[in-house]
Amino acid sequence: MNKLKSFFENSNNVMRDSYIWNTLSASIYAMQSAIVLIVITHTTGLEDAGIFSIAYAVASLMYYIGEYGVRKYQVSDINEEMSFTDYHSHRIVACALMLAVSLGYVANGYFRLGYSPYKAYIVLVICLTKVVEAYSEVYFGRFQQVGRLDVSAKTNFYRIMVGVIGCIIALIVTKDMAVSMTVWLVLCIFALLTSNILVYKDFGTFELKFRWDKIKRIFIECFALFAGYFLLLYVGNAPKYAIDACMSDVDQACYNFIFMPVFAIGMFANFIFNPILVKLAHRWDENKINVFTRIVVRQIFVIFGITLLAIAVALTIGPPILGILFNADLADYKTDLAILMIGGGMLALVNFFAVVVTVMRYQKHLITGYVVLAVAAWFMANRVVRTYGIRGATVLYTILMALLALIFAGLMFYFISRRSREVRLKKA
Numbered sequence: 001m002n003k004l005k006s007f008f009e010n011s012n013n014v015m016r017d018s019y020i021w022n023t024l025s026a027s028i029y030a031m032q033s034a035i036v037l038i039v040i041t042h043t044t045g046l047e048d049a050g051i052f053s054i055a056y057a058v059a060s061l062m063y064y065i066g067e068y069g070v071r072k073y074q075v076s077d078i079n080e081e082m083s084f085t086d087y088h089s090h091r092i093v094a095c096a097l098m099l100a101v102s103l104g105y106v107a108n109g110y111f112r113l114g115y116s117p118y119k120a121y122i123v124l125v126i127c128l129t130k131v132v133e134a135y136s137e138v139y140f141g142r143f144q145q146v147g148r149l150d151v152s153a154k155t156n157f158y159r160i161m162v163g164v165i166g167c168i169i170a171l172i173v174t175k176d177m178a179v180s181m182t183v184w185l186v187l188c189i190f191a192l193l194t195s196n197i198l199v200y201k202d203f204g205t206f207e208l209k210f211r212w213d214k215i216k217r218i219f220i221e222c223f224a225l226f227a228g229y230f231l232l233l234y235v236g237n238a239p240k241y242a243i244d245a246c247m248s249d250v251d252q253a254c255y256n257f258i259f260m261p262v263f264a265i266g267m268f269a270n271f272i273f274n275p276i277l278v279k280l281a282h283r284w285d286e287n288k289i290n291v292f293t294r295i296v297v298r299q300i301f302v303i304f305g306i307t308l309l310a311i312a313v314a315l316t317i318g319p320p321i322l323g324i325l326f327n328a329d330l331a332d333y334k335t336d337l338a339i340l341m342i343g344g345g346m347l348a349l350v351n352f353f354a355v356v357v358t359v360m361r362y363q364k365h366l367i368t369g370y371v372v373l374a375v376a377a378w379f380m381a382n383r384v385v386r387t388y389g390i391r392g393a394t395v396l397y398t399i400l401m402a403l404l405a406l407i408f409a410g411l412m413f414y415f416i417s418r419r420s421r422e423v424r425l426k427k428a
Contacts, residue, residue, distance in 0.1 A: 008154050008199050014147070021153035028157060030267060032164050034260050039168050040177060041253070041327040048177045049326070050249030053256035055123040057237045058105060059130040064233060066091070066098035066134025069225025070218060074141035084142055085206040086214040091138040093215055095131050102127035113245060118178060125181045129163070132188045139196035146203055155199065159191040224364050228354075231370035235400050236347070238377035239393035242385035255390055257326045258337045259397075261318065265310050265344035266351060281359050289420045296356055296412070303352065307345025314338040339394040346401035353408035362415050369407035373400055 011017045033056050041049045074087050106124045109115035115123070136159060143152040166187040170180035240259075243252045276295060283292040314337040319330040322337075330337075354366055377400055384392040 004194060005198055008151055008158075008195060009202060011150050014150055018149035018153065021150050021157060025153040025157040025160070028160050028164075030263060032160055036164060036167055036171075037256065037260075038325055039171050043171045043175050044177050046253045046328060047249045049256070050252035050254075051119050051122050052126075052177065052181075053252050054240055054244045054249075055119075055126040057240045058123055059102075059126040061230065061233050061237060062098050062102045062105070062127050063130040063134050064226060064230040065101055066095040066131055067137050068094045068219070069222045069229055070094075071137050071141040071144075072225060073218070073222050074138070075144045077145065080145075082214060082218065083206070084138075084204055085209055086211060086218065087138055087141065088206055089208070089210045090215045090218045091135055093210075095135050098134060099128075099131055102131070119249075121178055122181055125178075125185050129181075129185045129188050132185070132192055133159075136192050136196050139200055142200065142203060148203065151199060151203075155195040158195050159188060162191040163188040224367055227367050228363075228370055231367075231374045232350070232404075235370070235373045235377050235404065236397070238381040238400065239385060239397045242381035242396075243390075243393055245382055246386040247389065251390060253326075254328065254330065254333065255393055257322055257328060257330060258319075258333050258340055258394075260322070261310065261314070261337070262340055262344035262347060265306055265341065266348045268306055277355065277359065280356065284360055284419075287419070287423045289416060289423055293416055296416075299352060300349065303345060303348045306348070307341060310341040310344060311338050314341045333390070336390055336394040339391075339398050343394070343398035343401045346398060346405045349405040350401060350408055353405065353412050356412050357408065357415065360412075360415050360419070362411070365411055366408065369404055369411070372407065373404050376400070376403070 037049055037052060040052050068090075070087065070090065074082075102124065106115070106120050106127070109123060110117070110120045136156075140152040140156055143149070143155070163184045167180050167184035170183040171177070174180060240252065240255065243255055276299065280292060280295055283289075283295065315334060318337050319334050322328075323330045354363070357363055357366055377396075381396060384396045388395070
């Protein structure tokens with residue numbers, strides 16, 4: 001344990017290690033579900049792959065109830081207006097709420113959607129794994145708050161790797177997804193105990209105390225962040241929920257296979273536009289609106305370029321490569337894959353516009369777009385998927401992302417135009 005603790009805490013260059021380990025941690029976090037899904041298709045089959053896909057989508061949505069968007073708020077609380085005791089007690093309450101909603105979802109699936117006991121168990125266990133993840137985030141936030149992002153990233157990487165590797169080994173050995181998901185949950189709890197909780201005492205102390213006025217304040221202060229993340233994920237996953245309600249687990253698996261590359265566009269776009277964020281913030285503060293606008297427009301064209309490349313890949317070698325990875329014949333889904341690549345480009349634009357609006361400090365206005373699209377998805381998803389199947393799901397996703405991109409683009413250019421007029425009036 002001492003060697004493990006030393007690995008988490010020791011660093012010759014905190015800034016360098018923070019960058020390296022945060023990149024590794026973020027990458028493996030983004031890929032973990034795809035990796036496990038690939039192993040499932042090669043060990044237990046397409047039906048289990050479909051069950052895992054919807055279970056992970058539901059659990060990821062539940063996760064945002066437990067995490068509640070607090071990490072960014074906690075990390076930026078450099079003057080510690082809230083103590084770690086307050087953040088920790090808030091996280092316990094939020095995770096309890098997450099667990100209650102998860103149990104409600106599973107019960108609804110079992111009694112109303114026709115989930116088998118096996119499928120209900122898988123959904124519940126993966127939700128419990130996400131509860132552990134949501135709880136661990138309060139420790140990650142503390143490490144980063146005191147300038148040790150490297151510790152946060154190392155412990156996160158460790159937790160993910162221990163859980164995923166254990167799950168993969170269990171799948172290969174037992175070929176039983178229920179057992180393997182249980183192993184994943186148990187190992188995540190073990191990793192939490194041997195990383196975050198082991199290391200925390202060197203970065204502060206806290207008492208288990210529920211100061212409800214502070215907890216209420218955190219809920220109120222972070223509501224906009226929570227609502228944005230939760231609603232965006234709901235809108236993105238709406239086709240998956242509709243497939244779960246209207247089609248088979250095999251159909252769910254096939255949709256998720258062709259959906260996986262969507263995130264590749266977003267990740268690639270993020271790597272490109274993240275380095276320009278500081279420059280954007282400076283140009284905005286300096287009232288250099290023309291320069292600011294040129295940077296934004298240039299980035300939009302970059303995302304369009306990445307999207308066109310992704311569409312070309314989807315129409316040529318995309319289906320065969322995905323078919324080999326996921327042990328499935330996806331030749332009939334070439335058009336659907338191309339449609340989803342357009343949706344991936346729209347998602348990249350949504351994320352970029354949201355970041356730009358945040359740089360301008362108008363992020364609260366984004367919730368309007370999320371709410372409008374969430375309501376549209378709620379009413380449209382089941383009808384579209386029931387009528388048009390997988391093609392309906394792919395088109396629905398792309399239309400939802402395109403509409404959200406248009407709403408955010410309208411907000412962004414409105415605020416740019418308003419600031420530009422203000423600057424001109426000041427000069428006059």
